[in-house]
Structures are given as structure tokens and as C-alpha cells.
Amino acid sequence: MTCIKFDRKGHVAQLTIERPEGxxxxxxxxxxxxxxxxxxxxxxxxxxxxxxxxxxxxAFVAGADIAEMADMDRNRAEIFARFGNRVMSQVSSFPxxxxxxxxxxxxxxxxxxxxxxxxxxxxxxxxxxxxxxxxGITPGFGGxxxxxxxxxxxxxxxxxxxxxxxxxxxxxxxxIVLEVTEDKELLERAWEIAGLIAQKAPVAVxxxxxxxxxxxxxxxxxxxxxxxxxxxxxxxxxxxxNAMVAxxxxxxxxxxxxx
Ligand code: COA
Numbered sequence: 001m002t003c004i005k006f007d008r009k010g011h012v013a014q015l016t017i018e019r020p021e022g023x024x025x026x027x028x029x030x031x032x033x034x035x036x037x038x039x040x041x042x043x044x045x046x047x048x049x050x051x052x053x054x055x056x057x058x059a060f061v062a063g064a065d066i067a068e069m070a071d072m073d074r075n076r077a078e079i080f081a082r083f084g085n086r087v088m089s090q091v092s093s094f095p096x097x098x099x100x101x102x103x104x105x106x107x108x109x110x111x112x113x114x115x116x117x118x119x120x121x122x123x124x125x126x127x128x129x130x131x132x133x134x135x136g137i138t139p140g141f142g143g144x145x146x147x148x149x150x151x152x153x154x155x156x157x158x159x160x161x162x163x164x165x166x167x168x169x170x171x172x173x174x175x176i177v178l179e180v181t182e183d184k185e186l187l188e189r190a191w192e193i194a195g196l197i198a199q200k201a202p203v204a205v206x207x208x209x210x211x212x213x214x215x216x217x218x219x220x221x222x223x224x225x226x227x228x229x230x231x232x233x234x235x236x237x238x239x240x241x242n243a244m245v246a247x248x249x250x251x252x253x254x255x256x257x258x259x
Pocket of ligand 1: 023025109
């Protein structure tokens with residue numbers, strides 16, 4: 001891997017997007033590496049939370065690579081968007097929660113990558129924008145869909161039609177970002193949140209993510225049925241039995257084993 005750095009401590013893993021020559025912009029090679037890495041990690045039962053951040057002190061990801069897109073025709077553009085969307089969907093359907101630690105510019109495809117994550121925290125200097133309409137295109141990696149679902153259609157209209165760049169503080173007011181941290185504290189906080197998730201029962205966390213993410217595409221009644229299935233699955237685990245027995249005996253809840 002040349003553009004994706006991998007770190008791991010205990011049950012938490014971090015992917016750092018590192019392409020300094022283009023402010024971590026997403027070209028095909030980078031997207032392929034990200035896709036391959038996610039595919040491999042998705043099968044790793046030991047990982048309980050994943051953090052995605054950008055290398056350097058300037059950008060999370062400054063968008064899809066404009067140099068690669070400039071001479072695309074309609075067909076190639078659609079293929080590129082399909083591929084980008086597939087990678088973003090790998091992020092959103094990743095079996096454990098994914099935290100975007102947004103350390104700088106999150107523009108276009110970078111904003112879309114952050115939106116595909118489950119939780120977003122941002123450093124005070126981070127900023128978000130969809131510059132696409134100012135370049136003659138629409139967002140193509142899920143931005144129109146995920147932003148409208150997350151923050152409502154009016155915010156999606158505002159940010160996508162005007163292309164205006166918002167600071168982390170406004171992103172928090174709009175519900176796009178969970179927390180804004182001091183620049184130097186971003187990763188520490190991301191690891192802290194990931195650590196809290198990693199302490200919880202792994203099957204319960206995975207099933208809860210599945211219920212939330214898949215439920216967003218369902219009617220309420222279908223979503224409630226899915227939730228029942230996810231709830232039931234937890235009762236096949238030793239973790240559930242051990243935790244509830246310990247609670248009833250007024251003993252400390254034992255460390256979760258993931259089964
Ligand atoms: N695609 C390709 N290259 C990009 C890029 C992108 N999305 N974003 C930045 N780069 C490149 C620049 O071309 C520049 O390359 P160079 O050193 O060979 O000239 C390098 O990264 C550094 O960017 P630069 O513009 O010099 O930095 P800056 O601090 O002046 O501005 C940005 C930073 C992010 C505001 C500016 O680079 C920018 O607007 N980028 C495009 C963002 C965008 O429109 N993304 C959505 C694409 S659909």
C-alpha cells in the first residue's frame with residue numbers, strides 16, 4: 001500500500017490517507033487501495049472500531065482527483081462514480097463503527113468519505129465544502145444522498161448549490177459533525193471514542209450498526225423487524241449471558257469476548 005497507512009492498537013485500527021502531492025485527493029489508485037484494505041479488514045474479527053483520517057496538517061481529503069477527471073467522457077465519469085460509490089458503501093457497511101477524524105479540508109469526495117463514516121469528529125481548523133457545482137459537476141460519491149439524509153434536504157441544497165465552505169463549528173451546528181476538538185487533540189479524542197466502542201459487546205455493536213445503517217433504507221415497520229432480528233442474534237452470545245448474570249449477581253460485567 002502506498003497511499004493508505006495502517007495502524008492498530010488492541011481492538012482499534014486507524015487508516016491514514018496519505019497522498020501529499022494532491023492534498024490526499026482520491027485518485028483511482030488510492031480508491032483501489034482503500035477498497036482492498038477495507039475488504040481485508042472487514043474479515044478481521046478482532047477489530048471493533050476503525051478510524052479514518054488524513055495525513056499532514058492541511059487536508060483530510062481535498063476531493064476526487066480533478067486531474068484524473070478533467071478529460072473524462074460521460075461513460076467514464078459514470079464508471080468512476082460507480083466505483084467511488086462502491087468504496088464509500090464499503091465504508092458505510094463496514095461491519096464495525098467507522099469514525100472520521102477530519103483534520104483539515106474535507107472537500108467534495110473528502111466530504112463524501114466523511115459522510116460515509118458513522119461518526120465524524122473534526123479539528124477546529126477542519127472545513128467542509130462541495131465545490132463540485134463550481135467545477136461543472138455534481139457530487140458523485142454519495143454526497144447528494146448522504147448529506148440530505150443526515151442534515152436534511154435544505155442543508156444539502158445550500159451546501160451543494162452554493163459550494164460555500166463551512167468551518168467545523170458550523171458543521172457541528174448543522175449536525176454533520178459530532179464534536180469539534182483542538183487541532184492537536186483530534187486523534188486522541190478519536191481513539192478515546194473508538195476505545196469506548198471497543199469495550200462494548202462486539203456482536204451487539206455490530207448488530208446495532210447493521211440495524212441503524214440498513215434501517216435507514218427501510219420503512220419503519222421493516223426497520224423494526226430488522227431490529228428484532230439483530231436483538232435476537234445477541235442472545236446467541238456468551239457475552240450477553242455473562243453480562244446479564246453478572247449484573248443480577250451485582251458483580252462487575254466481565255470483559256467482552258466477542259462471542
Ligand atoms: N484534485 C487534484 N489535485 C488537487 C486537488 C484535487 N481535488 N486538491 C488539491 N490538489 C493539488 C493542487 O493542484 C496542488 O498541486 P500542485 O502542488 O501540483 O500545484 C496541491 O494539491 C496543493 O494544493 P493548492 O491548491 O496549492 O493548496 P492551497 O492551500 O492553495 O488550496 C485547496 C487548498 C484545498 C483549497 C485547493 O487545493 C482546492 O480548492 N482544491 C480542490 C478542491 C475541490 O474542488 N475538490 C472537489 C473536487 S470534485
